[in-house]
Amino acid sequence: xxxxxxxxxxLDPDGLQAYFALMDVAGLLKHGVEEQLREAGDLSYVQFQLxxxxxxxxxxxxxxxxxxxxxxxxxxxxxxxQAGLLEKAGLVVRAPSPxxxxxxxxxxxxEGRERIARVMPGHAEVIRRLFLHPMADGDVRRxxxxxVPVRDHMRAAPPRSAAPRRKR
Amino acid sequence: xxxxxxxxxxLDPDGLQAYFALMDVAGLLKHGVEEQLREAGDLSYVQFQLxxxxxxxxxxxxxxxxxxxxxxxxxxxxxxxQAGLLEKAGLVVRAPSPxxxxxxxxxxxxEGRERIARVMPGHAEVIRRLFLHPMADGDVRRxxxxxVPVRDHMRAAPPRSAAPRRKR
DNA sequence: AACTGTTGCTTCGAATCCGAAGCACCTGAC
DNA sequence: GTCAGGTGCTTCGGATTCGAAGCAACAGTT
Numbered sequence: 001x002x003x004x005x006x007x008x009x010x011l012d013p014d015g016l017q018a019y020f021a022l023m024d025v026a027g028l029l030k031h032g033v034e035e036q037l038r039e040a041g042d043l044s045y046v047q048f049q050l051x052x053x054x055x056x057x058x059x060x061x062x063x064x065x066x067x068x069x070x071x072x073x074x075x076x077x078x079x080x081x082q083a084g085l086l087e088k089a090g091l092v093v094r095a096p097s098p099x100x101x102x103x104x105x106x107x108x109x110x111e112g113r114e115r116i117a118r119v120m121p122g123h124a125e126v127i128r129r130l131f132l133h134p135m136a137d138g139d140v141r142r143x144x145x146x147x148v149p150v151r152d153h154m155r156a157a158p159p160r161s162a163a164p165r166r167k168r
Numbered sequence: 169x170x171x172x173x174x175x176x177x178x179l180d181p182d183g184l185q186a187y188f189a190l191m192d193v194a195g196l197l198k199h200g201v202e203e204q205l206r207e208a209g210d211l212s213y214v215q216f217q218l219x220x221x222x223x224x225x226x227x228x229x230x231x232x233x234x235x236x237x238x239x240x241x242x243x244x245x246x247x248x249x250q251a252g253l254l255e256k257a258g259l260v261v262r263a264p265s266p267x268x269x270x271x272x273x274x275x276x277x278x279e280g281r282e283r284i285a286r287v288m289p290g291h292a293e294v295i296r297r298l299f300l301h302p303m304a305d306g307d308v309r310r311x312x313x314x315x316v317p318v319r320d321h322m323r324a325a326p327p328r329s330a331a332p333r334r335k336r
Numbered sequence: 337a338a339c340t341g342t343t344g345c346t347t348c349g350a351a352t353c354c355g356a357a358g359c360a361c362c363t364g365a366c
Numbered sequence: 367g368t369c370a371g372g373t374g375c376t377t378c379g380g381a382t383t384c385g386a387a388g389c390a391a392c393a394g395t396t
Contacts (some may be wrong), residue, residue: 010289010292011292015300018300018308018309018315019197021316022315024241025319026193026194027194027241028241028319029322031241073192075353076374077353077355077376077377079375081353082352102373102375104375121178130321131190131318132179132186134317134318135317139314140182140183141186143189143311144186146307147193149303150302153298153302154197154200232344233345234343243384244385245345245346245383246382247345248345249346265344268343268391269390270343270344270390272346
């Protein structure tokens with residue numbers, strides 16, 4: 001754990017550099033990936049994320065809207081919009097949950113799985129070329145080991161869906 | 169360097185995990201930061217990036233539009249829009265460059281520097297709480313050491329401003 | 337100088353995004 | 367039960383975003 005009592009001090013150089021480097025890398029990578037996704041499968045980055053999460057992350061291929069939104073770091077309203085697009089494209093189906101009448105379950109279709117499969121090889125290639133390639137052999141694993149706990153820590157904090165409602 | 173001949177193979181688990189973790193962390197971090205910036209100084213994340221780059225990264229406090237856009241990973245048209253907002257808010261000034269009549273030099277104003285200074289302490293705090301805190305002492309530095317070369321590698325590739333123009 | 341291609345920025349139109357507000361359902365206290 | 371508050375999603379309005387096209391200035395060639 002980092003030292004505790006640095007409340008309002010400016011960031012140390014390492015922290016600053018890590019922060020800016022992280023954001024830059026993510027931004028550049030997102031861009032490269034977005035381009036490839038659009039060309040290869042007419043998908044936006046969010047759409048890819050959503051499909052990938054359903055196809056790879058969920059055993060059943062379905063998930064609640066809220067969980068999807070939180071999992072993908074996205075606003076609820078934005079998700080409604082994207083889910084609508086994906087459904088119109090036939091890559092996904094929405095249905096009310098059996099147990100809770102409010103919630104909507106999103107399920108990937110076979111067509112959705114095909115789309116992901118179609119896009120994946122080129123996707124992997126971009127990731128490798130832009131992101132993985134310049135790292136030495138063990139570095140990728142080390143990076144993952146560094147970042148995964150950070151992600152877990154961030155996810156543990158009240159997620160966007162838990163944002164307190166405004167008083168009326 | 170990673171092995172060369174893995175052209176269309178799927179990504180190995182480490183690569184996948186590093187990729188997703190990176191994007192998630194960046195997304196979550198951006199969100200937290202955006203919230204703080206809006207409340208503390210009425211700035212969007214891009215606006216903060218722009219001001220920070222001018223205030224901290226440039227000795228003169230000025231930079232060309234294109235260099236700003238590339239530095240901040242942003243579309244040129246988006247930059248035009250944001251530069252307009254920042255100028256209207258008095259945080260920045262635009263002026264044609266003396267040597268090249270086409271290019272526009274953006275300079276941060278004193279008011280802009282004040283704004284950055286005002287926002288920075290809370291900003292640092294969010295970064296620490298969300299991002300730096302869960303890492304052990306040397307980890308931050310290690311992370312920076314891992315990511316900086318990747319950023320440089322990505323920047324070396326033809327940046328967005330060099331995207332080939334469409335034939336007419 | 338005239339021509340051609342390039343580069344820097346802005347404008348344009350359409351797509352996407354977000355937060356706030358709204359609606360419906362669910363849950364617990366009474 | 368019923369009432370109050372919480373939760374899940376969508377709708378709404380407005381802001382932001384991007385790529386393509388447009389415009390002006392530059393640079394090199396002839």
